[in-house]
Amino acid sequence: xxxxxxxxxxxxxxxxxxxxxxxxxxxxxxxxxxxxxxxxxxxxxxxxxxxxxxxxxxxxxxxxxxxxxxxxxxxxxxxxxxxxxxxxxxxxxxxxxxxxxxxxxxxxxxxxxxxxxxxxxxxxxxxxxxxxxxxxxxxxxxxxxxxxxxxxxxxxxxxxxxxxxxxxxxxxxxxxxxxxxxxxxxxxxxxxxxxxxxxxxxxxxxxxxxxxxxxxxxxxxxxxxxxxxxxxxxxxxxxxxxxxxxxxxxxxxxxxxxxxxxxxxxxxxxxxxxxxxxxxxxxxxxxxxxxxxxxxxxxxxxxxxxxxxxxxxxxxxxxxxxxxxxxxxxxxxxxxxxxxxxxxxxxxxxxxxxxxxxxxxxxxxxxxxxxxxxxxxxxxxxxxxxxxxxxxxxxxxxxxxxxxxxxxxxxxxxxxxxxxxxxxxxxxxxxxxxxxxxxxxxx
Ligand code: UGA
Numbered sequence: 001x002x003x004x005x006x007x008x009x010x011x012x013x014x015x016x017x018x019x020x021x022x023x024x025x026x027x028x029x030x031x032x033x034x035x036x037x038x039x040x041x042x043x044x045x046x047x048x049x050x051x052x053x054x055x056x057x058x059x060x061x062x063x064x065x066x067x068x069x070x071x072x073x074x075x076x077x078x079x080x081x082x083x084x085x086x087x088x089x090x091x092x093x094x095x096x097x098x099x100x101x102x103x104x105x106x107x108x109x110x111x112x113x114x115x116x117x118x119x120x121x122x123x124x125x126x127x128x129x130x131x132x133x134x135x136x137x138x139x140x141x142x143x144x145x146x147x148x149x150x151x152x153x154x155x156x157x158x159x160x161x162x163x164x165x166x167x168x169x170x171x172x173x174x175x176x177x178x179x180x181x182x183x184x185x186x187x188x189x190x191x192x193x194x195x196x197x198x199x200x201x202x203x204x205x206x207x208x209x210x211x212x213x214x215x216x217x218x219x220x221x222x223x224x225x226x227x228x229x230x231x232x233x234x235x236x237x238x239x240x241x242x243x244x245x246x247x248x249x250x251x252x253x254x255x256x257x258x259x260x261x262x263x264x265x266x267x268x269x270x271x272x273x274x275x276x277x278x279x280x281x282x283x284x285x286x287x288x289x290x291x292x293x294x295x296x297x298x299x300x301x302x303x304x305x306x307x308x309x310x311x312x313x314x315x316x317x318x319x320x321x322x323x324x325x326x327x328x329x330x331x332x333x334x335x336x337x338x339x340x341x342x343x344x345x346x347x348x349x350x351x352x353x354x355x356x357x358x359x360x361x362x363x364x365x366x367x368x369x370x371x372x373x374x375x376x377x378x379x380x381x382x383x384x385x386x387x388x389x390x391x392x393x394x395x396x397x398x399x400x401x402x403x404x405x406x407x408x409x410x411x412x413x414x415x416x417x418x419x420x421x422x423x424x425x426x427x428x429x430x431x432x433x434x435x436x437x438x439x440x441x442x443x
Pocket of ligand 1: 121154155156157158159214217221254255256257258259260261262263264265266267326327
């Protein structure tokens with residue numbers, strides 16, 4: 001099938017590459033000429049396992065192309081995805097200007113029936129606004145053409161995006177049009193082979209499903225972080241509690257890992273956006289407001305432990321920091337807990353000596369050169385002349401470190417672990433002091 005994707009961001013690029021891989025003919029349109037040129041030369045703008053070979057092989061095979069030519073893009077696709085960004089406004093609600101601009105562009109150039117598919121995470125009611133924008137633009141141009149607007153939210157995770165897209169848990173299709181449903185079922189049939197993963201519903205429910213999914217996951221995390229804080233107050237160990245409750249299949253083991261807060265481009269933005277949307281319809285989303293405020297506080301947790309341990313006397317110290325990205329297998333620093341920690345430490349005159357397997361360039365780009373940030377090439381180099389160690393991201397390569405070396409290099413034998421990676425018994429055998437989240441291990 002002929003498919004066009006507007007917006008070569010995370011969602012758009014992965015979706016385009018995966019659709020091309022199964023044989024669809026895909027054209028990606030973006031306003032950023034440099035991004036388009038880079039993609040044609042095999043330079044992928046994001047770090048995502050498996051994406052580079054997928055994009056380059058499909059580009060070389062002629063199944064996916066990249067362009068800034070919106071007119072050509074609209075002419076190409078009978079199905080047109082809108083996958084542009086919806087950045088938060090000053091008040092936290094999703095800004096739809098890019099989505100609506102694409103809707104207008106599609107209407108301006110279309111000469112035949114089009115199925116317009118919202119892939120971006122957009123507030124409930126956006127499909128209606130896209131519908132109105134297309135209709136109004138067509139009318140202004142005296143064109144009498146038919147079109148469908150479908151909501152088809154994406155559920156991929158950074159770091160596992162290609163796999164999530166290739167093997168989706170579910171394919172949500174929000175439409176009341178039988179013909180649009182039929183086309184989308186055909187589009188996704190290669191991903192829907194063993195059992196039917198397609199769930200068809202009305203458009204507004206599809207739009208809300210996306211927010212409800214992310215908000216539920218964020219709620220699980222904030223709930224566990226609250227339990228971790230309580231475990232500390234009560235002298236319990238949250239890791240035992242986690243195993244204890246996860247064994248109940250109604251609760252499950254996934255997304256109940258306590259830590260130094262959730263980050264990324266989705267959870268913080270989507271929780272905030274749903275709170276704002278709720279306000280706009282006169283509803284106070286109390287659970288979500290708590291989810292958000294617990295997360296803010298959780299991101300300051302490591303700093304609190306450090307400050308408490310040293311009675312506030314931390315100026316002039318050097319911290320070895322392992323992990324900068326908001327989670328492993330990505331270079332994404334958006335809303336990363338490491339940023340909150342570093343900024344609080346810098347405010348107290350502490351130097352950060354950091355290592356991350358992928359996010360060093362991004363950190364450099366965000367913070368530039370500053371005397372209190374040293375980015376080093378290995379996790380061992382981060383320990384050189386450092387006073388103590390902090391772990392912020394659970395990269396695999398941090399899971400079984402050389403504790404002997406850590407003890408030898410640090411001036412104070414002390415680890416603050418924001419992801420509960422280590423066994424406290426093993427650590428204490430090495431003579432290291434250890435703080436983890438909700439484990440009551442403060443010394
Ligand atoms: C999230 C959702 O998991 C995807 O299903 C969704 O499609 C995506 O948002 C989106 O809306 O585009 P992502 O932001 O890539 O995906 O990252 P997650 O793996 O969900 O992790 C989010 C944050 O939660 C990370 O900071 C992670 O460290 C934290 N987390 C996760 C915890 O603190 N505890 C857990 O148990 C799980």
